[in-house]
Amino acid sequence: MRTLYFLALVLGFILLQSTALNFIAINGIKPDLVLVLVILNGFLRGTREGAFLGFVSGVMQDLVSGGYFGMYALINMTAGYLGGLGEGRLYRDNRFIAAGLAWICTLGAQLVFYLLLVVVDVRVYVLTALTGIIIPVSFYNALVVLLLYGLYYRSHRQGLLSDEQY
């Protein structure tokens, strides 16, 4: 049941990203809520579940966007796995640590995205990609985690995303 709630949240965030989040875009850049969710899930659940739910959420994104199939699946799987590397190693009660992890994982996932763009022959200048997208999104995601981590952590411990939800 917990997994279903998680995937419902992913679908909700996909819809928000394609609609309302555009109103809070800064210089055309908006936070990637699905990626944030996947990273936090990995952080609190470990690499295996992080990568798996990252993959499933990515497939959902690929289906809704109708673009390059497998792109978001690979990105989110990477992000979930990277987030999972923090599980058991980093102090999970501190939102600043979670924000730092989100920053690094977003950076890693976005770099993989850039490499996949090269695979599908989409040309974006490296400097433009770094300064225009990769670094700003990383900071924006870290900010989102800083603001919402408490809520997510509570839900993970005793809410809809806790182990009690079967």
Added chain:
Amino acid sequence: MSGLSLGKKIVLFGILVVVMMTGLHYSAGSIEKFTPLTSSIRDFLSPVQRGIMIVGREVSDFVATPARLIGLSKRYRQLDEKNSQLESQLLQFKEISEENIRLKKMLDFSTGMAPQLDTEAAAVIGRDHGNWFGSITINKGENQGVKSDMTVITPAGLVGRVTRVSNHTSEVLLITDPRSGVGSMVQETRSPGIVEGVTGGQGSLIMVHIPADLTPGKGNRVITAGLGSVFPKGIPIGTVREVRKEEAGLFKMAEVEPYVDFNRLEEVLVVTSFQLETP
């Protein structure tokens, strides 16, 4: 899964990545059409997207109102001054326009710069959910006569082209998308070139492959060239901001400031048919 050895896990992971990369490779070739599943999902989600967009816009306007009120008086004065200037310019342009029509008739010459456009208005109900690509979803699709490769504009200028359609929605590839290329020319110098997007989110464009002997100047207007392109000729794209040499050195490239504010698109016009002006 937990009972698998590390070696088997790595092999499984490798297989998964290879399958996804294969999917990526093949979908890259068929990016011009939706799969039936994606098409149905998009049609199903479109009313929800439309609703969220409307609510989001209202909330955004409400939150931004106090900030706008602060500069309102100053802005009013500026607009008043601008209005007077524009009225005077309009009179001049009317005169020039009438003269232009007379001269064209005399020369029996069609420039093709003022195509007759039939358009279908559509509302923007969604955007690409990532930051890399620049595409929008509009609430008109195959059932309303929208087809792939139709040009999409606003009164300000070129927006993009329809890439994929479902029954009730269409996806429009913005000219700011890095996958977009528009055959264009500089109106003043007649220099040809291709306008390409930089990244989806940023509203900037570059015009590449401009012949070095036809270097445009700052502030020159860039319009669609029309030749062999899906876009009608003469649609404004933007103004030249800066010109520099391309890396290869044979051609010049220009940064172009688009006329359309891509981050504030609410309604667009789909050009359903166009014909060049005939004498």
